[in-house]
Amino acid sequence: MLVSLTTNQTLSAGSTTTFTYSPMSFSKAFIKVDDNVGDQLTTWVTIQLGSRTIVNDVQLFQLAGYMNMYCNYTQTDADTYVAIDCGIWQLMNQENLYISLRVTNEQTAVDVSAIVDEAGLNPVQYTTYSDNVFTAENVLCAIGSKATSSSLEEDVTAVTIRNAIMSCSPTVASGVSYMRSEAQGGATDGQSLLYKERIPHTTSFNYSSGATMDQMLIAQSIPYTADQLRQAKNQAFINRAFAS
Secondary structure, eight states: OEEEEEEEEEEOTTOEEEEEEOOSEEEEEEEEEEOTTSOTTSEEEEEEETTEEEEEEEEHHHHHHHHTTTOOOOOBTTEEEEEEEEEEEEOOTTOOEEEEEEESSOEEEEEEEEEESOSOOOOEEEEEEOOSEEEEEEEEEEEEEOTTOOOOTTOOOBOEEEOSSOEEOOBHHHHHHHHHHHOTTOOOTTEEEEEEEEEEEEEEEEOOTTSSOOEEEEEEEOOOOHHHHHHHHHHHHHHHHHHO
16 A cells, blocks of 8 residues: 655755555555655665665665666756555564655755555665775666766776676676666666676676776675464465455
């Protein structure tokens, strides 16, 4: 079900504001910012389930790029919208949902909502890596960018990508072309889609520290526990019982 965490709220410059809810499960967050100044993308998002962090201080610009691969929405200078699809997470032992927004500049008319209490279990986590050499587990997608949101289309740095089934070295500029072909809502030249697979694999990334690109958003499939699976099945049983 859809729940609203805040509507038309102003976030003060340099602040971090947290919005909470107490669901049984969490799947998506929606963040919308109306601000005529056009600086909404200088906002960072953290999502926690109790003490578990599933979106770790990720820039709104990066999340908008990921969303555009699945949603036909065109961002404007005065109207920024991001849907963050985290699969389905089960909240255990009375955990709460926390969605935190860290802003550099004042943001006006901020709306935050979420999809909660859905049956199922398919947790996805988002992490930004600023190291130019790293390995991440269960990778589904990797999108490179620069923290200043500037262009990458002239960055010919090769990125070596390896896992158990493949090895390749595309350039950052090639990833910009790939991103443009995949983005339903239109893509900027500041986002480079370097890796996208349906089956998750532990994957390593290696590129020069002299690259224009200086960060990478990694989407990962997260293993679940037997207790989480049991709760998901119970939720599905309850939903079917009420439906009948």
